[in-house]
Amino acid sequence: MEALSRILYVEDDLDLQLIAKESLEIVGGFTVDVCGSGAEALEAAPRLLPQLILLDVNLPGIDGPATLALLRASETLRAIPVVFVTGRDRPADAVRYRELGALGVLAKPFDPMTLADTVLAFWSTRPQAGPPR
Amino acid sequence: MTPPVEDSAEIEPLAEELFRAAARAARALGAGAPPDRLVIHLDDGAMFTVSRADAGGGFAVALQSAPPPAGAAEASDVPSLARVLLAEDDPVNQKVGLAMLKRLGCTAALAGDGREAVDAASRGEFDVVFLDLQMPNLGGLDACREIRALPLRAQPRIVAMTADPSAEHHAACSDAGADELIEKPLELETLRRVLSRAAAPSLDVEVFQRLRQLHRPGRDVAGDLTGSFLSGLPARLSELSADLASGATDELARRAHSLRSAAATFGAARMSALARRLEAEALEGEPPDGERILAELRKEAALFHGLAVEALGRSGAGGGA
Numbered sequence: 001m002e003a004l005s006r007i008l009y010v011e012d013d014l015d016l017q018l019i020a021k022e023s024l025e026i027v028g029g030f031t032v033d034v035c036g037s038g039a040e041a042l043e044a045a046p047r048l049l050p051q052l053i054l055l056d057v058n059l060p061g062i063d064g065p066a067t068l069a070l071l072r073a074s075e076t077l078r079a080i081p082v083v084f085v086t087g088r089d090r091p092a093d094a095v096r097y098r099e100l101g102a103l104g105v106l107a108k109p110f111d112p113m114t115l116a117d118t119v120l121a122f123w124s125t126r127p128q129a130g131p132p133r
Numbered sequence: 134m135t136p137p138v139e140d141s142a143e144i145e146p147l148a149e150e151l152f153r154a155a156a157r158a159a160r161a162l163g164a165g166a167p168p169d170r171l172v173i174h175l176d177d178g179a180m181f182t183v184s185r186a187d188a189g190g191g192f193a194v195a196l197q198s199a200p201p202p203a204g205a206a207e208a209s210d211v212p213s214l215a216r217v218l219l220a221e222d223d224p225v226n227q228k229v230g231l232a233m234l235k236r237l238g239c240t241a242a243l244a245g246d247g248r249e250a251v252d253a254a255s256r257g258e259f260d261v262v263f264l265d266l267q268m269p270n271l272g273g274l275d276a277c278r279e280i281r282a283l284p285l286r287a288q289p290r291i292v293a294m295t296a297d298p299s300a301e302h303h304a305a306c307s308d309a310g311a312d313e314l315i316e317k318p319l320e321l322e323t324l325r326r327v328l329s330r331a332a333a334p335s336l337d338v339e340v341f342q343r344l345r346q347l348h349r350p351g352r353d354v355a356g357d358l359t360g361s362f363l364s365g366l367p368a369r370l371s372e373l374s375a376d377l378a379s380g381a382t383d384e385l386a387r388r389a390h391s392l393r394s395a396a397a398t399f400g401a402a403r404m405s406a407l408a409r410r411l412e413a414e415a416l417e418g419e420p421p422d423g424e425r426i427l428a429e430l431r432k433e434a435a436l437f438h439g440l441a442v443e444a445l446g447r448s449g450a451g452g453g454a
Binding site: 022110 | 357
């Protein structure tokens with residue numbers, strides 16, 4: 001089974017970028033790249049080819065769901081599993097985000113000591129064969 | 134000014150008159166029994182109660198709260214933006230309670246009985262819920278149990294109220310899930326104490342300690358992260374302020390949302406709660422409490438700064454480990 005090592009975190013808040021990166025690298029041993037916007041992520045992803053993308057919902061400009069739609073439209077990026085990150089952790093939203101094709105929703109604020117485990121739990125639910133759609 | 138009233142006999146004719154007028158007013162308003170206790174607010178802020186003594190007749194007069202010294206601001210340890218629900222069926226007590234809460238800077242919603250209280254609490258918008266134990270439809274204890282069973286993201290602090298704070302009542306309230314029981318008639322100082330207890334902490338030490346468990350050799354990770362958050366706070370606050378001034382409510386909501394998450398991650402619980410409130414208001418349009426929330430946020434930022442630096446210092450420099 002493919003082990004998770006390269007993660008891209010798309011988040012405009014500098015402090016959350018830093019905490020998530022430190023937490024995922026220190027506790028989870030992953031390599032984490034960060035992008036501050038959806039546009040930046042779409043530009044960087046083909047080069048970074050992350051195995052998993054953590055995508056903030058509330059991004060300025062192209063928001064999380066719109067970024068996901070653009071990722072899904074790209075031949076090279078469409079198969080990368082995406083987990084939304086949001087402070088609006090209402091159950092109805094989680095259902096809606098999964099319908100958009102995300103693996104799930106990670107609630108902010110996160111606990112820096114358990115974030116890596118949560119991310120791994122989402123990783124284990126990804127579709128194993130072929131692109132998700 | 135307020136002449137002290139000591140001789141009950143002297144005020145008896147006056148009190149009789151007041152009670153007759155109140156009974157007429159109660160009938161006209163369709164209220165049930167005529168009142169047996171009157172609350173008198175004076176323009177200078179003082180408040181008296183006049184109660185009928187036992188069947189023997191006569192009246193008891195008690196000063197409930199003295200007028201505030203001119204120009205005095207209420208203590209700042211009360212979270213003035215706390216959202217309060219007052220569940221009380223007696224119209225006089227409703228008025229008195231709301232007036233006291235207002236003096237403490239809180240805006241409170243009103244529920245007329247236990248059923249209304251549960252319905253209001255189910256919206257999840259309250260930080261503190263005051264429940265009278267004896268209410269029609271659903272009593273305070275049952276209402277308390279039902280609120281505790283609601284699937285809320287954050288449970289309110291529940292304060293039960295009774296004229297008879299006996300040991301039995303204390304035990305029953307605690308069994309029902311209430312946080313405390315206070316005696317009626319309400320007193321300003323009690324409310325102040327109760328409300329300041331309900332405030333989210335400026336620094337949630339438990340959350341902050343989680344951050345401190347992130348170790349890298351030769352680096353103080355928590356110190357660096359905290360330093361970055363602290364040095365970014367003034368810019369965050371002035372951006373919020375600029376958004377508020379220019380009416381950019383979408384941006385305001387987004388930035389408040391960001392601050393809410395970041396602050397919560399650092400254990401700045403009260404700052405996060407304030408940012409959350411600002412976000413919620415901005416999502417509805419022009420935030421009515423925007424300036425007040427920002428002022429509180431600035432105070433909180435300073436408080437958190439001090440506490441975080443102290444917490445980092447106390448547990449020693451992580452970098453040397």
